[in-house]
Amino acid sequence: MLRKIIKIDEEKCNGCGACASACHEGAIEMVNGKAKLTKEHYCDGLGDCLPACPVDAISFEIREAPAYDENAVNEAKAKKNTLPCGCPGTNSKSIKREACDIPIQQVNSSQLSQWPVQIKLVPINAPYFDGAKLLVAADCTAVAYGNFHNEFIRNHITLIGCPKLDEVDYTEKLSAIIKNNDIKSVTVVRMEVPCCGGIENAVKRALISSGKFIPWQVVTISTDGKILD
16 A cells, blocks of 8 residues: 555665664564664654654655564554563563563662762763663653652662752753763663653653763653553
């Protein structure tokens, strides 16, 4: 059928993987260091991946393509959220965890690995930033989402803040952290409320300002404690 679908310019693609993380349907994969639309029937043509690309390598085109198959997408998500041992996994779009080998005492305890955690207080050149997977979270998310420690904090360096109550733009601080350290990835966890857009936008501006191409993704938590697609 003739329909709107994304197009990836391989020459522009820098292999950062941001689009693959942003694609809720799993239509994009990284192949030999380049983003590829590997499952055309998974692409809904809405373009959630477009704003994630830092080099404008993704655009829309209208061409012959298989129809969007929502059932196939949902089945793939269900399989992805079941861990190899058969245990139920996280319902996050793209947050994976090695859950079945987590000792029980770890599941029931804090996964925090550093202090302080407030964006305003954390030092820019702390040694724990070296090679870190960075978690930047709105502080309400840890209260709203019950399994926050195991699904988000675990194996991450955690920074929290509230753009509404702090009344500060985190862009400059986050940009300095990213510029001056070897950050491997950035995960933003925010609430669905509009004011939480401030923390997402600050991370986006910081990544652009840093001049680095780092994989990043945004996970949104609803006010009733669920991960939104």
